[in-house]
Amino acid sequence: MAIRSIEGIRRGIEEMTLLTGSNIGMQFGDRWLYKNVDFKLENGHVLALIGDNGVGKTTLLRALLGQLPLSAGQFDWETSEADRAISYVPQYRPDMQAFPLRISDFVALSFDRGMRPWLTATEKEKLSHVLADTHLTKLAKSRIDTASGGERQRAYLAQALVQNPNVLILDEATANLDNVAKFELMDVIRDYQAHHEITVIMVSHDLEIIQRYADDYLLLTPQGSEFGEIANLDISKLKVGNQNHA
Ligand SMILES: Nc1ncnc2c1ncn2[C@@H]1O[C@H](COP(=O)(O)OP(=O)(O)OP(=O)(O)O)[C@@H](O)[C@H]1O
Numbered sequence: 001m002a003i004r005s006i007e008g009i010r011r012g013i014e015e016m017t018l019l020t021g022s023n024i025g026m027q028f029g030d031r032w033l034y035k036n037v038d039f040k041l042e043n044g045h046v047l048a049l050i051g052d053n054g055v056g057k058t059t060l061l062r063a064l065l066g067q068l069p070l071s072a073g074q075f076d077w078e079t080s081e082a083d084r085a086i087s088y089v090p091q092y093r094p095d096m097q098a099f100p101l102r103i104s105d106f107v108a109l110s111f112d113r114g115m116r117p118w119l120t121a122t123e124k125e126k127l128s129h130v131l132a133d134t135h136l137t138k139l140a141k142s143r144i145d146t147a148s149g150g151e152r153q154r155a156y157l158a159q160a161l162v163q164n165p166n167v168l169i170l171d172e173a174t175a176n177l178d179n180v181a182k183f184e185l186m187d188v189i190r191d192y193q194a195h196h197e198i199t200v201i202m203v204s205h206d207l208e209i210i211q212r213y214a215d216d217y218l219l220l221t222p223q224g225s226e227f228g229e230i231a232n233l234d235i236s237k238l239k240v241g242n243q244n245h246a
Helices: 007-013 057-064 103-108 121-133 148-159 179-195 207-214
Strands: 017-028 031-040 044-049 074-077 086-089 169-170 197-203 218-220 222-228
Touching: 017 057, 031 044, 031 057, 031 074, 031 148, 031 197, 031 218, 044 103, 044 207, 057 169, 057 197, 086 148, 103 148, 121 148, 121 179, 169 179, 179 207, 197 207
Parallel strands: 031 222, 044 197, 044 218, 086 169, 169 197
Antiparallel strands: 017 031, 017 074, 218 222
């Protein structure tokens, strides 16, 4: 069991290690991306997954989501698969295809509605809360394809949040955003965490974002991995910087 953090006490979040990764290794052909990776994902924390381009961060996320088998080691979740809800926020790309949809309709796409075209009362209430949480209420009727990068990225975040996740994965979610937009996105997530029991895994190359928002880090390198509290991160080991995208 982890020591409950000050933040955790303040939020009243249950002290628990949600996921333990032990001796994780990933190999393609005879090339090992990494070996002997050990880490813990603490409930309610933000874990920064860091390392140089191509070291295997996305691959580790894919393994964690069950999309790729591990070559070595194992993941042990504290919760059963049925109790686990993982949502994903992709990287914003200026050239990303945007649909001619209102922001509220875009966010509502992520409800599991099957063929039902309308929203239930519960879904409408959830949508309204999440639009407020992501600062999109006033923009709800405007079109996503005319939204700014920051607004669009908050709409992707809103799509993830309406699914009531207990784990949120941010895959370079602040890359390509300007400073105002990237801090607004991260502040929205931090504020959301203050009221919801949600754990975050964040892949980022942005040192300022990592140091400001993460509790723990997992640094991947081909020579080995390092896991610890963010306060103990030796930034001289990183090639990351305060850039929007590496
Ligand atoms: N299915 C696969 N078969 C073979 N090689 C793969 C496969 N999937 C990923 N790789 C290789 O694994 C390496 C790590 O890729 P990955 O996308 O995980 O890196 P990353 O750390 O997320 O990089 P970036 O920071 O640039 O996004 C790359 O060299 C990639 O080509």
